[in-house]
Amino acid sequence: MSNLNTKDIVNKYDFKFAKSLGQNFLTDDTVLEDIVAGAAVCKDDYVIEIGPGVGTLTVELLGKAKRVTSIELDDRLIPILTEELKDYETFNLIHKDALKVNYTELIGDEKSVKVVANLPYYVTTPIIANLLNGEYNFKSLTIMIQKEVAERIDAEPSTKDYGAFSLLVQYYCDTAIIRRVSPSCFIPSPKVDSIVIRLDKLEKPRISVKDEKLFFNVIRQSFNMRRKTLWNGMKNIGLEKEKLEKAFNTAGIDPKRRGETLTIEEFGKLSDAIYDQKNG
Structure with missing residues (x-):
């Protein structure tokens, strides 16, 4: 179990949620555990976490992975994460927009890389597209996203959710839905259900095309x-x-x-x- 409690940390630092950043922090420990289990994180894995919030999922990841690098955009969370995670030698924090990170540089010589993210809804699609189109050397991407986006990712032809985004993900990955997460598992509560989904990167794209x-x-x-x-x-x-x-x-x-x-x-x-x- 995480030794960090989201509500306690939010109160301790009097943290105010930024609507513009789409911040919803997980408060349910079982969801944290299911994300880490769903991502199948083990001691051989180097985990890149996008959007660590106050670090509750980060602690769960640090307990299982070889090392964890978290990427956080919000200036106000950097001192909180630095303080709360200062005792973890295998933790590295990057203060940057996840869309502007050079993941090849970050991955370096690592052979088993897994990306884990609890993404604000408004950046879900660009971040997934950026990671897949960049052809970075990672094994899987386990993300918590809005239920509607997960349905688009998992959609079959001739359904209303099927579109260009479904095909982008299918071209590069196999998908597995891990669980549904209700709004009550977050503070503040979002207005929609979320889904934790894992995208397993294929060795080579699903089909071979000329261009x-x-x-x-x-x-x-x-x-x-x-x-x-x-x-x-x-x-x-x-x-x-x-x-x-x-x-x-x-x-x-x-x-x-x-x-x-x-x-x-x-x-x-x-x-x-x-x-x-x-x-x-």
């Missing part, structure tokens, strides 16, 4: 206007009509379909066919 940038552009264009057909979505892809028709034929995909009905494999086929027409 990754084009592949993600095809996906983006397909979802820009969800109700439009693929044919309409591909109008900005930079191919004349005849070549675009050929690309759809080669890929074996009906241009009247909507983007939300395509699997990741079908998006791969379509983007490769477009690539061949562009470069043929």
Whole structure:
């Protein structure tokens, strides 16, 4: 169990929550334990924690990992974390925006790296996208996020939650939902349920494509206007009509379909066919 208590620390330092930073701190020890267990942290692991709050999850991680580096943006939390965690030799604190950190530098020669984060809702998507697109050498990302975002990550084709973000995560990771967390487990209580989800990085992307940038552009264009057909979505892809028709034929995909009905494999086929027409 954590020897830090969130409410006690908040009171001790008279900490005032910043709405602009979307701060909700966990107060339930069982959730902390489930996050660490769900992340499968062990003594071989170097853990990078994003958004440590007052350090309650950090202490749980320090008890299991080889070492922990926490990244915190809020100036007011730095002295609190420094003081409360001063006895832990394997703890390192970085005062920075997690979107501006050079993770390659941070990871260095470490072979078993796990990222754990309790993210403010407004930065969830950019941080996940940044970590995945950066192709950093980490094994898994275990995050507590808004239930709606977790549903988007885990969505299947032809569902309302399925979109470009679902495909980005599926391209790089397998996913596992660890647990749901109710608003009562936080101070202050958010208005929505949260979910702890683990993204396990695949050894190599789920499918092989000829041009990754084009592949993600095809996906983006397909979802820009969800109700439009693929044919309409591909109008900005930079191919004349005849070549675009050929690309759809080669890929074996009906241009009247909507983007939300395509699997990741079908998006791969379509983007490769477009690539061949562009470069043929």
